[in-house]
Amino acid sequence: MTKEQISAFCVDRIADLLRIPKEVVDTQTKFSRLGLDSATAVYLLMDLEEKLDLELSPEAFYDHPTVDNLSDYLAGKHAARAG
Amino acid sequence: MRRVRVKLTPMSFSSLVALLEHRAVSQPGDRAFVFLSDRGAREAELTFAQLHERARALARELVQKGTPGDRALLIFPQGLDFIVALFGCLMAGVVSVPMMVPRRQSSRDSTASITTDCAPRFILTSPLLMSGPRKDVAARFANGSYEWIAVDAMADHSLGSDSTQLPPIGGETIAFLQYTSGSTSDPKGVVVTHENVLQNLEMIRLSFGATQASTFVSWIPLYHDMGLTLSALEAFYVGACCALMAPAAFVQRPMVWLKAIHEYRGEIACVPNFAFDLCVSRFSPEAAEGLDLSSWKVAVNASETVHADTIERFNRTFAPYGFDPRAIYPAYGMAEATVMISGSSRGAGHVTRAVSRSELGNGGVCSPTGQADSQIVVGCGRALVGERIAIVDPKNLDRLSADQVGEVWVCGPHVAKGYWRNEVAARETFAAQIDGDPACWLRTGDLAFLDDAGELYITGRIKELVIIRGVNHYPQDIERTVQNVDPALRNNGGAAFSVPDENGDETLVVVQEVERVYRRSIDIADMVGRVREAVANEHEVFARHVVLIRPGALPKTTSGKVQRGVARQLWLENRLDLLTADVA
Numbered sequence: 001m002t003k004e005q006i007s008a009f010c011v012d013r014i015a016d017l018l019r020i021p022k023e024v025v026d027t028q029t030k031f032s033r034l035g036l037d038s039a040t041a042v043y044l045l046m047d048l049e050e051k052l053d054l055e056l057s058p059e060a061f062y063d064h065p066t067v068d069n070l071s072d073y074l075a076g077k078h079a080a081r082a083g
Numbered sequence: 084m085r086r087v088r089v090k091l092t093p094m095s096f097s098s099l100v101a102l103l104e105h106r107a108v109s110q111p112g113d114r115a116f117v118f119l120s121d122r123g124a125r126e127a128e129l130t131f132a133q134l135h136e137r138a139r140a141l142a143r144e145l146v147q148k149g150t151p152g153d154r155a156l157l158i159f160p161q162g163l164d165f166i167v168a169l170f171g172c173l174m175a176g177v178v179s180v181p182m183m184v185p186r187r188q189s190s191r192d193s194t195a196s197i198t199t200d201c202a203p204r205f206i207l208t209s210p211l212l213m214s215g216p217r218k219d220v221a222a223r224f225a226n227g228s229y230e231w232i233a234v235d236a237m238a239d240h241s242l243g244s245d246s247t248q249l250p251p252i253g254g255e256t257i258a259f260l261q262y263t264s265g266s267t268s269d270p271k272g273v274v275v276t277h278e279n280v281l282q283n284l285e286m287i288r289l290s291f292g293a294t295q296a297s298t299f300v301s302w303i304p305l306y307h308d309m310g311l312t313l314s315a316l317e318a319f320y321v322g323a324c325c326a327l328m329a330p331a332a333f334v335q336r337p338m339v340w341l342k343a344i345h346e347y348r349g350e351i352a353c354v355p356n357f358a359f360d361l362c363v364s365r366f367s368p369e370a371a372e373g374l375d376l377s378s379w380k381v382a383v384n385a386s387e388t389v390h391a392d393t394i395e396r397f398n399r400t401f402a403p404y405g406f407d408p409r410a411i412y413p414a415y416g417m418a419e420a421t422v423m424i425s426g427s428s429r430g431a432g433h434v435t436r437a438v439s440r441s442e443l444g445n446g447g448v449c450s451p452t453g454q455a456d457s458q459i460v461v462g463c464g465r466a467l468v469g470e471r472i473a474i475v476d477p478k479n480l481d482r483l484s485a486d487q488v489g490e491v492w493v494c495g496p497h498v499a500k501g502y503w504r505n506e507v508a509a510r511e512t513f514a515a516q517i518d519g520d521p522a523c524w525l526r527t528g529d530l531a532f533l534d535d536a537g538e539l540y541i542t543g544r545i546k547e548l549v550i551i552r553g554v555n556h557y558p559q560d561i562e563r564t565v566q567n568v569d570p571a572l573r574n575n576g577g578a579a580f581s582v583p584d585e586n587g588d589e590t591l592v593v594v595q596e597v598e599r600v601y602r603r604s605i606d607i608a609d610m611v612g613r614v615r616e617a618v619a620n621e622h623e624v625f626a627r628h629v630v631l632i633r634p635g636a637l638p639k640t641t642s643g644k645v646q647r648g649v650a651r652q653l654w655l656e657n658r659l660d661l662l663t664a665d666v667a
Contacts, residue, residue: 019585032619037622
């Protein structure tokens with residue numbers, strides 16, 4: 001999966017979880033600023049694990065705190081796994 | 084599977100310590116506690132003998148370094164280190180104060196106020212927290228001088244030759260303080276004695292039908308009364324094994340918990356309502372392949388509002404995997420009553436009633452006038468053996484009859500002694516009286532009615548507590564967090580409350596006045612974002628609706644007290660004087 005695809009997926013899921021319009025989910029805004037508390041973030045984590053077939057830890061949100069950062073990181077991890 | 088003959092005589096031990104000593108002698112090699120990894124693999128375990136020996140070693144160290152009655156903060160991630168620390172304190176007569184590990188990003192959580200309130204001598208923590216990547220934890224306590232002790236449950240003390248004398252522990256000795264009540268600015272530590280705990284554990288034993296063979300499987304945090312007393316200590320009380328998991332592990336992979344119930348033939352497991360919903364949402368035939376939940380006889384649903392449709396969905400989803408709907412066991416309780424106040428009958432399933440929604444809003448109970456007026460309420464069980472429950476009019480303090488809504492009052496040996504060094508708050512809560520009855524009653528602050536059969540139906544709350552996903556949130560704490568975000572947000576100009584969302588789950592609303600002088604200069608969207616961020620960081624909850632309003636628009640009493648109930652009503656009716664429309 002490309003970074004763009006992962007990013008779009010994250011935006012979709014976050015919009016769903018927070019029940020806000022997709023347009024409002026800015027990919028460069030910190031997750032906590034969007035309103036993602038750590039418990040809600042875990043739901044996103046679960047979906048990403050399933051989608052990317054990867055094992056992820058909640059630390060990923062602290063280390064890559066925006067959709068942009070996270071998609072970048074996950075695209076790399078996903079490619080490494082496939083390669 | 085071990086077959087055990089059940090003793091019908093109630094156990095009578097003077098303290099949890101006496102009970103531990105008995106277990107260490109009568110079933111030394113039996114597993115008392117097991118800790119499971121995030122994937123459900125067995126990571127560590129303690130037999131009763133090991134628990135006793137390691138707790139005793141810690142107790143001797145505590146006695147050498149302190150005095151019985153000293154308080155100890157217990158700051159541990161979920162695990163067996165906490166269990167050894169707790170029992171070590173119990174044996175030393177040191178008062179345990181279980182606490183959540185402070186969140187990294189949270190600067191203003193309750194850690195500081197609880198510490199100030201209970202003035203501990205000791206801080207007990209896991210070896211990893213003391214020296215690992217969470218050194219920020221120690222930094223929070225830099226202002227005081229405490230005796231830090233790292234507790235490692237796996238350290239073997241069987242060859243220790245220390246013979247330090249331990250103090251006698253009796254029923255009136257304080258076992259621990261529970262700080263789940265009270266806000267950050269006004270923390271209230273419930274004082275729980277050994278007698279309180281043993282009495283409630285015995286009530287629970289009878290209600291659960293728990294025996295030595297009743298394996299418990301729990302992911303609820305051990306600093307929460309449901310995790311500590313209802314699960315870990317209840318298992319210990321009956322001599323059963325308790326398998327523990329981390330709460331984050333459950334939330335991330337709910338199926339791991341169900342698989343653990345399967346693997347350990349778990350008989351009893353207690354969780355809040357949202358956990359049942361989470362299992363349903365993460366269910367798939369692939370993930371549930373081979374799952375057999377037929378050993379699960381007591382599925383406690385407590386800690387937040389119990390929803391009938393949650394139960395029905397869970398039953399439908401997991402009945403094909405051996406789950407018996409009669410195992411569903413709604414319950415109700417609070418830390419002020421040690422943990423459990425009402426419980427269902429084992430094997431009876433849940434009880435519901437259809438009542439008039441409009442009449443309930445007026446505090447009355449009667450049949451609905453039609454489909455639209457019908458509201459389903461779920462029973463939370465009945466009074467436990469040795470306990471009395473009364474429904475009392477909160478204004479005139481008259482005792483009410485069946486099918487009348489009032490405040491739940493509780494009387495019994497499990498009701499705690501009071502709040503730590505807070506006579507005033509304790510008197511308001513623990514010393515209530517009913518005309519003609521000499522006993523002292525606990526005022527719960529919850530609204531309910533009893534039916535003719537004595538089934539308790541919780542209908543609401545007098546206190547303005549917000550409960551989301553089983554966790555208590557104090558409106559005033561959230562309001563303060565919001566006001567600290569920016570000088571434009573007026574102090575004492577906010578209200579936080581919860582409302583049901585599309586699924587009936589409670590969701591947070593924050594209403595906040597903006598100072599006149601800033602009204603035109605603030606960026607609303609940015610402000611809302613910053614408020615959400617602060618609330619997420621400090622309180623780990625999502626402020627779904629953040630509404631900024633004109634100064635003076637927040638309903639207050641003549642003395643200036645914020646009226647959260649009225650604010651909530653205005654919000655629901657869309658009658659707030661908004662600065663602008665709610666963002667999102």
